[in-house]
Amino acid sequence: MKPFHDHNPPARQIGRIFNINRRRFLQTASAGLALSALGADGADLVNAKPKRVGLIGAGWYGKSDLWRLIQVAPVEVVSICDPDQRMLSGAVEIASERQKSKTKPRTYSDYRKLLAEKDLDIVLVGSPDHWHALHAIAAIEAGADVYLQKPISVDVLEGEAILAAARKHRRVVQIGTQRKSTPHLIDAKKQVVDAGLLGKIGHVDMCCYFHMRANGNPPVEPVPDFLDYEMWTGPAPLRPYDGLPHKRWWRTFMEYGNGIVGDMCVHMLDTVRWMLGLGWPTRIASAGGIFVQKEGKSNITDTQTATFEYDGLTAAWQHRTWGAPTDPDYPWALFIHGEKGVLKASTMRADFIPHDKRAKPVHFECLFEREQFPEDVTEADIELNAAPATRRHMLDFLAAIESRGRPIADVEQGHISTASCILANVAMQVGRALRYDPQKHEVIDDPEATKLLGRAYRKPWQRPGLA
Secondary structure, three states, X not given: OOOOOOOOOHHHHHHHHHOOOHHHHHHHOOHHHHHHOOOHHHHHHHHOOOOEEEEEOOOHHHHHHHHHHHHHOOOEEEEEEOOEHHHHHHHHHHHHHHOOOOOOOEEEOOHHHHHHOOOOOEEEEOOXXXXXXXXXXXXXXXXXXXXXXOOOOOOHHHHHHHHHHHHHHOOOEEEXXXXXXXXXHHHHHHHHHOOOOOOOEEEEEEEEOOOOOOOOOOOOOOOOOOEOHHHHHOOOOOOOOOOOOOOOOHHHOOOOOOHHHHHHHHHHHHHHHHHHOXXXXXXXXXEEEOOOOOOOOOOXXXXXXXXXXXXXXEEEEEEEOOOOOOOOOOXXXXXXXXXXXXXXXXXXXXEEEEOOOOOOOEEEEOOOOOOOOOHXXXXXXXXXXXXXXXXXXXXXXXXXXXXXXXXXXXXXHHHHHHHHHHHHHHHHHHOOOEOEEOOOOEEOOOHHHHHOOOOOOOOOXXXXXXX
């Protein structure tokens, strides 16, 4: 095995594989066009022995990640696992059509049987949040490098366990916080933040005003024969079955995730931390509840604020699943406030607005790649604005695998962003601000909050250790 370098720059990693300038590639070229223009180096990549890939969780984003990987690398999709047989068969059909070999992947309803084959180079984890730790750690222990969807865990200690496993087994773990690979945000960071156009930065606002909180009162019904509901639920509490949990219904329950803070704030906080070079917050506070949408079964907040404090800087989050966004152009976004101006940024666009009326504003537009990847246009449920970023994120992941270095969204950074959001929910639950010690894995001077860092598992599932 090649040595695992802690700080191998992503540009060097991708240069070793593709022999191109990474920044130029990320900002201006599509993955397909870049590979086709590489000549001999590109041919070497295309003709190389394909990486053997398995997918755990064949829902919306699990499939989306897999299709993006197939678009940029000559992989062989060997195995797919999902407890829903209909979802599983649909993913297998599309995979066999899209991959070069046209081979149908093996199918599993139990991820342990998939990983027992020990024949995978890469595992993509696209399962619901409450499964992330067990799936990722098992894949790492099976010898695979892992692409893990955000948030990396459903509680703080799970995240610590994933990080410990990745380091112990020296595996590459890329987290699906792909804003770091989003071309217009890379440009905004370089041309505005890094260039000093904002001046001294003292505050960041982050928000999500999407009406994305699923709600309602569907009746309890028999579990369909194509779904293994026990396996889908796994270590989480077993709720009465009231319809298919996937396609966002599960996200409306705290049993399986961390609400909109865990789902959406994690992206924006991670982006802020990347743009400004921030680590762990020194103090986290939060307040909120179900203030408007009181009907229905949903138990996640419809209104919540959270504050992440750093030395000389505060980053404040707010979400409402009702009403209208404060800025209609930026309903899910971040706003970096500096003494010389503000940078507004989202997955769709970015704008630098200087305070000095004589200075020129700067606009950044989202990159779409419909012409280079026409299959994107007909793909069900695709986020067209996110597809180019995910393709670049996959290439960065592959580069880190080749060099045995850290990917741009390394598991440690994903853990900091995830745990910070989870800690906001803990702070809201106990009604006070928290200070987390990542070395001791405890909330400083707060035994009650420390007990909430790990959730109880439903038997017979057992929590992962921190070995």
